[in-house]
Amino acid sequence: MDEPLLQWLRLRESADARARADALTRRIIRVLAARRPVHILDLATGAGSNVRYLALRLPRPQRWLVVDRSGVLLADLRARTANLDIDIEVRKMDLGSLDGSLFEGRHLVTASALLDLVSEAWLRSLARHSRAAGAAVLFTITYNGRSSCDPAEPEDDWIRELLNRHQKRDKGLGGPAEGPDAPATSARCFADEGYLVERAPSNWQLGPDDSAIQRTLIDGWAEAAREVEPEHASAIQDWRERRIAHINERRSHIIVGHDDLAAWLP
Numbered sequence: 001m002d003e004p005l006l007q008w009l010r011l012r013e014s015a016d017a018r019a020r021a022d023a024l025t026r027r028i029i030r031v032l033a034a035r036r037p038v039h040i041l042d043l044a045t046g047a048g049s050n051v052r053y054l055a056l057r058l059p060r061p062q063r064w065l066v067v068d069r070s071g072v073l074l075a076d077l078r079a080r081t082a083n084l085d086i087d088i089e090v091r092k093m094d095l096g097s098l099d100g101s102l103f104e105g106r107h108l109v110t111a112s113a114l115l116d117l118v119s120e121a122w123l124r125s126l127a128r129h130s131r132a133a134g135a136a137v138l139f140t141i142t143y144n145g146r147s148s149c150d151p152a153e154p155e156d157d158w159i160r161e162l163l164n165r166h167q168k169r170d171k172g173l174g175g176p177a178e179g180p181d182a183p184a185t186s187a188r189c190f191a192d193e194g195y196l197v198e199r200a201p202s203n204w205q206l207g208p209d210d211s212a213i214q215r216t217l218i219d220g221w222a223e224a225a226r227e228v229e230p231e232h233a234s235a236i237q238d239w240r241e242r243r244i245a246h247i248n249e250r251r252s253h254i255i256v257g258h259d260d261l262a263a264w265l266p
């Protein structure tokens, strides 16, 4: 069941790395100052995309605790982080409710492509635990509900609206997900805990050379839209076929809006 997710995470890793707001990583490096080794917690680490990005940039030595519920993804992570020359403890566990002990002694709490899946209560708990540990935080590639497709199709806005409704469903992380509201809600939760918060865009800019990720994205959007309005399945399929034709003809450009957030205690 996690194989398709693994393929998706592999597909998106380079788009995520290109999109990330480097300035926020540099900001966190300054905040970490002389802390050595750096103790880092990566939540919902999946196959380790965030670890591979940050391991090359954060000061060394690094001690990582990485957590996910999927054994398939964690096995892949183990294989693909073995050459990074970092200390890494891999833990398989459900993060439906956050266990405070994960945070103890961490200088940095981070996650990639996670915050739009979680509820406001979960974000409040995340901010509280991070603060109790005195940790800085860096959250990257949080979907913000904005996207655009070129060439445009008349149904693009409607499909995006259906997708954004789907994004608010409960994903098993503390209740109905924040979805497109996650960037603003997380900024508020960390500010309420006394954090200084900085945000920056990390949009995917996908062109004709990104045809595989574009195809999977359009299929995913169509599936989500169908789940929200099954009575319009045939109109959604029609839209999907036109978008896939644009991709096959190498004329499709898609922007997907994401935000990155860094926060630290004064």
Ligand SMILES: C[S@@+](CC[C@H](N)C(=O)[O-])C[C@H]1O[C@@H](n2cnc3c(N)ncnc32)[C@H](O)[C@@H]1O
Binding pocket: 009, 043, 044, 045, 046, 047, 048, 049, 050, 067, 068, 069, 070, 073, 093, 094, 095, 096, 111, 112, 113, 114, 171, 172, 173
């Ligand atoms: C969109 S993926 C992001 C993975 C990784 N951070 C990345 O950027 O490639 C979301 C991750 O959340 C994990 N996840 C979802 N619900 C979870 C839960 N309740 N407990 C632990 N992990 C969960 C999934 O297994 C998946 O790895």
